[in-house]
Amino acid sequence: MTLWLLFKTFFLTGLLSFGGGYAIIPVIEAEVVKYGWMTTRQFTEIIAVASMSPGPIATNSAIVVGYETAGIAGAVVSAVAMVLPSLAIILIVAAFFSKVNDNRTVKSAFYMLRPIVVGLIAYAAIKFALSSHMIGSLSLHSLSLIIIFFVSLIALSKLKAHPAFVILFAGLAGIALYS
Numbered sequence: 114m115t116l117w118l119l120f121k122t123f124f125l126t127g128l129l130s131f132g133g134g135y136a137i138i139p140v141i142e143a144e145v146v147k148y149g150w151m152t153t154r155q156f157t158e159i160i161a162v163a164s165m166s167p168g169p170i171a172t173n174s175a176i177v178v179g180y181e182t183a184g185i186a187g188a189v190v191s192a193v194a195m196v197l198p199s200l201a202i203i204l205i206v207a208a209f210f211s212k213v214n215d216n217r218t219v220k221s222a223f224y225m226l227r228p229i230v231v232g233l234i235a236y237a238a239i240k241f242a243l244s245s246h247m248i249g250s251l252s253l254h255s256l257s258l259i260i261i262f263f264v265s266l267i268a269l270s271k272l273k274a275h276p277a278f279v280i281l282f283a284g285l286a287g288i289a290l291y292s
Contacts, residue, residue: 135234268282
């Protein structure tokens with residue numbers, strides 16, 4: 114029963130995940146907490162690990178949730194369920210893309226999805242920051258996290274630093290500050 118519920122949950126999540134992994138994180142969190150597979154705090158920790166791991170964050174988090182819920186079988190079922198809708202949709206779209214590529218309605222629909230995707234990503238970032246106690250109680254710890262955030266943001270946006278170097282810098286800063 115648990116494997117079926119994992120499959121159903123992540124298949125539907127994968128089917129409705131527009132805008133990439135970060136945009137769908139609030140949906141995954143709601144499902145995971147609703148079924149009692151883990152708490153919001155536990156899920157936040159999984160997102161931190163999944164975002165640093167190679168591959169799509171939504172699939173990585175689904176695999177960890179599946180593993181924590183039902184072991185190896187749960188991880189496999191969750192991964193397949195999360196990827197299956199995208200694979201099917203991509204194969205169908207690829208078959209018909211040349212026919213609808215210049216369709217004005219299709220272009221308009223995708224254009225209107227952009228603000229929704231930005232909103233979902235912003236919501237996930239704010240919720241992640243609030244649940245990790247980065248915002249709220251201003252301690253030396255939270256202040257250092259905020260400084261690392263802004264330095265990373267400036268390095269990416271103004272200095273055009275490669276994201277790998279920014280991640281490396283943030284990791285080294287974390288080691289220096291918290292070891």
